[in-house]
Amino acid sequence: MSVLRNPLIQFYNTLLKVNDFQDYGPNGLQIEGTHEIKKIAFAVSATVESISQAVDFQADALVVHHGLFWSFHGAQPLTGPFAKRIFPLVNNQINLLGYHLPLDAHLTMGNAAEIGKHLHLQNIEPFGNYKGCPTGIQGQLSSQLTAQQLADRLALLLNHPVILASANKSSLIHSIGIITGGANSDWKLASEQGLDGYITGEISEHDWHESQESGIHMFAGGHHATEQFGIQALLKKTQAEFDVECVFFNSQNPA
Numbered sequence: 044m045s046v047l048r049n050p051l052i053q054f055y056n057t058l059l060k061v062n063d064f065q066d067y068g069p070n071g072l073q074i075e076g077t078h079e080i081k082k083i084a085f086a087v088s089a090t091v092e093s094i095s096q097a098v099d100f101q102a103d104a105l106v107v108h109h110g111l112f113w114s115f116h117g118a119q120p121l122t123g124p125f126a127k128r129i130f131p132l133v134n135n136q137i138n139l140l141g142y143h144l145p146l147d148a149h150l151t152m153g154n155a156a157e158i159g160k161h162l163h164l165q166n167i168e169p170f171g172n173y174k175g176c177p178t179g180i181q182g183q184l185s186s187q188l189t190a191q192q193l194a195d196r197l198a199l200l201l202n203h204p205v206i207l208a209s210a211n212k213s214s215l216i217h218s219i220g221i222i223t224g225g226a227n228s229d230w231k232l233a234s235e236q237g238l239d240g241y242i243t244g245e246i247s248e249h250d251w252h253e254s255q256e257s258g259i260h261m262f263a264g265g266h267h268a269t270e271q272f273g274i275q276a277l278l279k280k281t282q283a284e285f286d287v288e289c290v291f292f293n294s295q296n297p298a
Contacts, residue, residue: 110141157272179222
């Protein structure tokens with residue numbers, strides 16, 4: 044009941060096509076731990092909370108969507124909150140694996156794709172463009188909903204309040220683009236492609252005004268809330284492929 048580290052990494056890297064992306068940080072192994080993996084913890088983000096839970100679970104690996112190393116952070120000393128994340132992983136020989144844009148964009152088990160499944164979207168296609176790569180999906184609802192009905196349905200799915208920027212909440216929506224997390228400005232791409240609505244995690248003050256003034260309905264359901272699905276789909280895929288014990292640790296994050 045175990046898998047070796049390198050075959051597991053190769054499985055993930057191939058499945059998620061990590062070499063296709065120019066990301067904000069490294070995808071794949073971020074901290075090297077034990078060679079043999081019997082228990083794998085999954086979480087949206089590598090935080091003190093999720094790492095502590097992985098330690099208590101006696102995990103040999105922690106797989107996350109948001110890892111610890113980002114280009115926009117630059118070089119960091121191993122002090123303060125960063126040290127509180129790094130040292131428990133190192134001291135307990137826990138492998139840390141992170142998959143960011145590849146887990147957003149995957150057409151069958153990515154964050155956007157999983158939301159699309161819950162909304163029963165049809166005619167799924169890649170959507171978004173970050174340095175030449177899609178980062179989400181687009182599709183059509185099987186039956187039209189008003190903007191307010193879709194917002195209500197999203198709030199139930201995400202278990203999170205949804206901010207709706209709409210000039211007319213009674214307007215019917217058929218086509219939708221989805222890029223989860225912090226893709227605030229990509230409502231512009233949805234508008235350019237003639238889509239009715241755009242779903243993401245975050246929204247800024249100016250996007251709230253500009254999106255509805257441009258005639259598109261924008262839905263923001265929280266960064267964490269919209270990105271809880273892909274990592275759980277990866278857990279299920281892992282259980283189907285390997286004889287290892289897996290667990291998902293959720294966290295409370297209103298952002």
